[in-house]
Amino acid sequence: MPATIHGERTLTELDFVRLGKLTGQQPPALAELLDMADVMPSREVPADIVTMNxxxxxxxxxxxQRQKITLCYPGDSQPGAGFVSVLSPVGIGLLGVKTGTLARWDMPNGAEGATRVVAVLYQPEASGDFAT
Structure with missing residues (x-):
C-alpha cells in the first residue's frame, strides 16, 4: 500500500539531489515526496525544518512520550540508537516538516503512525554545515 505524503514539505537542494540518487532503493512515498516538496538553497532553509542529518x-x-531522533541515510541507520533511515516510514514522515507539525506516515500493517515535531535540536544548515 503506497504511503501518502501529508502536509507541506521543504527540502534543501542538496538533500533533494542526494535522495534522488538513491535509485532502486526509493520507496514510492519518497518518490512522491521528491515530486511534491518545495526545494530551496541550503543557506535559505529555515532552522525549524527537518533536513537530512x-x-x-x-x-x-x-x-x-518524547524521544530524540536523528534523520539519516540508510547506511547510517541504527534505530535502537535513534538514527532513523530516511527510507523508513518514520523517516519519510519527518523529512521536510517544520517544528510543531504532526508528522504522519503509513506503517507496513496499514495503520497510520504519527509524531509531533517538538523541536529541531540540530540542523546542519542552521549550524553552517552545508556539505552534510
Missing part, C-alpha cells in the same frame, strides 16, 4: 525531539501524540 537533523536531530529532532518528537512526541507521541497519544502518550506524550
Amino acid at each position: 537533523s536531530q529532532v525531539e518528537v512526541e507521541d501524540p497519544s502518550t506524550q
Whole structure:
C-alpha cells in the first residue's frame, strides 16, 4: 500500500539531489515526496525544518512520550540508537516538516503512525554545515 505524503514539505537542494540518487532503493512515498516538496538553497532553509542529518525531539501524540531522533541515510541507520533511515516510514514522515507539525506516515500493517515535531535540536544548515 503506497504511503501518502501529508502536509507541506521543504527540502534543501542538496538533500533533494542526494535522495534522488538513491535509485532502486526509493520507496514510492519518497518518490512522491521528491515530486511534491518545495526545494530551496541550503543557506535559505529555515532552522525549524527537518533536513537530512537533523536531530529532532518528537512526541507521541497519544502518550506524550518524547524521544530524540536523528534523520539519516540508510547506511547510517541504527534505530535502537535513534538514527532513523530516511527510507523508513518514520523517516519519510519527518523529512521536510517544520517544528510543531504532526508528522504522519503509513506503517507496513496499514495503520497510520504519527509524531509531533517538538523541536529541531540540530540542523546542519542552521549550524553552517552545508556539505552534510
